[in-house]
Amino acid sequence: MRDRLKIVVIGGGTGSFTVLSALKPYTHDLTAIVSMADDGGSTGVLRDELGVLPPGDVRQCLVALSESPKIRDLFNYRFEEGTFGGHSFGNILLTALEKVTGNFSEAIETASEILRVDGRVLPATLDNVRLRMSWEDESITLSGERVIDADHFANDPRKAQLSLEPTATANPTALAAIQEADLVIIAPGDLYTSIGPLLVIDGFGQALSSTAAKVAYVCNLVTKKGQTEGFSVATHAAEVERFAGMPVLDYVLYNNAEPMAELAEKYRAENAFIVNAPTNEFESTHYEVVSGDFLGQVAARESGDELPVTRSFIRHDEAKLGKTLTSLIPNE
Numbered sequence: 001m002r003d004r005l006k007i008v009v010i011g012g013g014t015g016s017f018t019v020l021s022a023l024k025p026y027t028h029d030l031t032a033i034v035s036m037a038d039d040g041g042s043t044g045v046l047r048d049e050l051g052v053l054p055p056g057d058v059r060q061c062l063v064a065l066s067e068s069p070k071i072r073d074l075f076n077y078r079f080e081e082g083t084f085g086g087h088s089f090g091n092i093l094l095t096a097l098e099k100v101t102g103n104f105s106e107a108i109e110t111a112s113e114i115l116r117v118d119g120r121v122l123p124a125t126l127d128n129v130r131l132r133m134s135w136e137d138e139s140i141t142l143s144g145e146r147v148i149d150a151d152h153f154a155n156d157p158r159k160a161q162l163s164l165e166p167t168a169t170a171n172p173t174a175l176a177a178i179q180e181a182d183l184v185i186i187a188p189g190d191l192y193t194s195i196g197p198l199l200v201i202d203g204f205g206q207a208l209s210s211t212a213a214k215v216a217y218v219c220n221l222v223t224k225k226g227q228t229e230g231f232s233v234a235t236h237a238a239e240v241e242r243f244a245g246m247p248v249l250d251y252v253l254y255n256n257a258e259p260m261a262e263l264a265e266k267y268r269a270e271n272a273f274i275v276n277a278p279t280n281e282f283e284s285t286h287y288e289v290v291s292g293d294f295l296g297q298v299a300a301r302e303s304g305d306e307l308p309v310t311r312s313f314i315r316h317d318e319a320k321l322g323k324t325l326t327s328l329i330p331n332e
Helices: 013-023 041-050 056-065 069-076 089-101 104-115 145-150 172-180 191-199 204-210 233-244 261-269 318-326
Strands: 006-011 029-034 120-123 130-135 140-143 161-165 183-186 214-218 251-255 288-292 295-298 314-316
Touching: 006 013, 006 172, 006 191, 013 029, 013 056, 013 314, 013 318, 029 056, 029 172, 041 056, 041 089, 056 069, 056 089, 056 104, 056 120, 069 089, 069 104, 089 104, 104 120, 120 172, 130 145, 130 191, 140 145, 145 191, 161 191, 172 204, 183 318, 191 204, 191 233, 204 233, 214 233, 214 318, 233 251, 251 318, 288 318, 314 318
Parallel strands: 006 029, 006 183, 029 120, 183 214, 214 251, 251 288
Antiparallel strands: 130 140, 130 161, 295 314
């Protein structure tokens, strides 16, 4: 039955939130595998001060899968003032649960019970790691997700190496979920701070290559100033497979619609431009391309988000995305 499809979503942050929300109407077997390199904003402060694993992207995935609207709102509530100013309640609770249990996986399980999560959320690794990006020829190194996220790259990022310090061990439960899935989706997100840090973990590329599931990448809607300017759809997909270390994609989904004038102005205000697909750029690709009008609305900023962190506020249309993604799974 279609509602028993096993679907795995890989990524972190708002991209995974959007894809998980889009797929909830179609299955009760959703798994989110979450990047663990985040060290910005509220998450970064909690990591630095308390030595915990990053709760922010995990929180967003838990909220996306929650069946309790009031508790979902509570987890997303962000304090606007005082000692907790800029922190979300969910981040603080996950941190407290990790301290109480001594185990981040148990913390997620307990939070899942509180939120009545329909699905599961799995860290890509349970190691306490930091992201590193380096250019060997120019001897340039950037350390930390927050630093890399905010950087205007002086050199071509396609020639940079992404790694985690210390070397991360893949969560075996996450790898098993990929092997058992009917569909694996690599969510949209920052190539160098959201998607890459997960795919470079040893074992993920091989798992994506060997699974019987179809593997689809949802390409970003817009480019990022100073990092992916000028990147086409195929360039994004090529970077995803470079991180994985091998060809892993069966499908690449991308938006082919232009925004309305009002939305275009908001895009330009953030120095973001629609990711395009030049004619004939897919002639030699091994994956199938699926295009459509996937433009959603621009999300509102959180008034209490006072800690320094960058976020994209341009989203995919959940209804269109969910329908298209589930259509990629062959009927039994």
